[in-house]
Amino acid sequence: MIARSARTPWNYSSSDVVKLNASVGWFPERTEDDYAEALARGPAVGAWRSEQLVGFARAITDGAIHAYVDDVMVHPEHRREGLAVQLVDALCDAIASVRTVTLFCGEDLVPLYERASFTRTQQVILHRQHPRQ
Template sequence: MSIQILPFSDKPIKATDVMRLYEDAGWWPERGEGDIEWMLANGQSVGAWDGEALVGFARAVSDGKFRAYIEDVVIHSAYQRDGIGAQLVSRVLDDLANIDVISLFCEQHLIPFYEKSKFRHSKSQYVMHRIRR
């Protein structure tokens, strides 16, 4: 298997392909195709490709200087545990090399995965969400 990790600028990502990954992961059923197209056009994203099939995706939200957040690191279940997630995170981190603080939110069982990329668990901060409904 030869997986290519490419930024959106080198190989555009279709919203429907991202939606398939979200569905496979059980994520974001409320996100519509138009909103995902907007997200892709207005942010930084990276895809993992097996030929023409999108098998992994990650994106970053940033102010371009001080802060960035890695979001939506998702790998199709048939491709998990092959190092694709680590490659996606590495590529996003390379693209954010000029940013002072890079953060992310993850489930507890993923902390060891992100620690390999030098993220550190912070017990002094609490995740708070305000969700528009």
């Protein structure tokens, strides 16, 4: 089941997201507090099997012009079930008022996001990281 939240009280905690994050092997430095802050600021969707969060995606958005899809993750035991595309579609529905939705991914994931109606562009991606104080 896909559940959504757009700046409403969560029916799960940031610890659920941290556990899912650990299962996919991403960003071990991210804490429950980090996700609690992120979840309070923007829309997100989750996929559940029984009581376990097995999929998650969130957006960073200004609510009108631009949104960035981030943290699309599916528990390894639930991959290849179509959850990632369902999550991204549900997230895009939640931010339908935004004109441009962007995401960044590795070359191997382009076909997945094309199934969610994203198209490849020729833009160059640059990053600037700030150390956390």
